[in-house]
Amino acid sequence: MSAPTFGQRARGYAVHAYTASGVAFGFAAAIELCGENPSPVRFFLLNVAAVLVDATDGPLARAWQVKRWAPAIDGRTIDDIVDYLTFTFLPLLLVWRMGWVPEPRLLWIVPALMASLFGFANTGAKDENAGFFLGFPSYWNVVAFYAGIAHHFAGPWINAVLLLALAVLTVLPVRFIYPNLAPRPYKMPLLVGAGVWLAMMIWMLASYPTPPGWLVWLSLVYPALYTALSVHLSRRA
Numbered sequence: 001m002s003a004p005t006f007g008q009r010a011r012g013y014a015v016h017a018y019t020a021s022g023v024a025f026g027f028a029a030a031i032e033l034c035g036e037n038p039s040p041v042r043f044f045l046l047n048v049a050a051v052l053v054d055a056t057d058g059p060l061a062r063a064w065q066v067k068r069w070a071p072a073i074d075g076r077t078i079d080d081i082v083d084y085l086t087f088t089f090l091p092l093l094l095v096w097r098m099g100w101v102p103e104p105r106l107l108w109i110v111p112a113l114m115a116s117l118f119g120f121a122n123t124g125a126k127d128e129n130a131g132f133f134l135g136f137p138s139y140w141n142v143v144a145f146y147a148g149i150a151h152h153f154a155g156p157w158i159n160a161v162l163l164l165a166l167a168v169l170t171v172l173p174v175r176f177i178y179p180n181l182a183p184r185p186y187k188m189p190l191l192v193g194a195g196v197w198l199a200m201m202i203w204m205l206a207s208y209p210t211p212p213g214w215l216v217w218l219s220l221v222y223p224a225l226y227t228a229l230s231v232h233l234s235r236r237a
Helices: 006-020 022-034 040-063 075-098 106-121 140-154 157-171 187-205 213-219 221-236
Strands: 132-134 175-177
Touching: 006 022, 006 040, 006 075, 022 040, 022 075, 040 075, 040 140, 040 187, 075 106, 075 140, 106 157, 132 221, 140 157, 175 221, 187 213, 187 221, 213 221
Parallel strands: none
Antiparallel strands: 132 175
């Protein structure tokens, strides 16, 4: 194998830096939560920026063969650390900070934090060849988003039940689709649907946590279809 050129190495390390940049948005979100009156809206806008980085760094790394040209840095380790902070630790800290679960709040938060750690540490958590996550893939930022709405309309107990149920699913041998690596013909509809869903969630931020009911229910269509398709493809596989 020929030695990498300067340009190939530079591109590889640039992708690593891009992946690591997600921690900047996470840190800004943490600063928001440390304020006297934290704003869930500002928190979620920062989280959206981190999501966009996470959604694009993987395809970029594969296209530019980062493992081949910049192997000294493990991009997966960077990705896992940033993901745990921005998709698990900080969203659950938001739920705790805003009081969206009953007292004692740690009783409902800690199981989710620990289950997610086991999920990230599981060497089989990502089956990239088949295009699946093993267990609930720690979408706690999404859970936190709907937890604020649910708390406003139904109180904190629905969130407590949801957090515990998803914590259990995180460590069970169930499989969820990895959208970026989903098999054809499902990959493109999943990615387009995710984009539309994200747009609806940003729209809801304009009146968060009291968006129109019809918009909330409409936004739940994509997660429901994603879950149903995950079950279908998992059984078929």
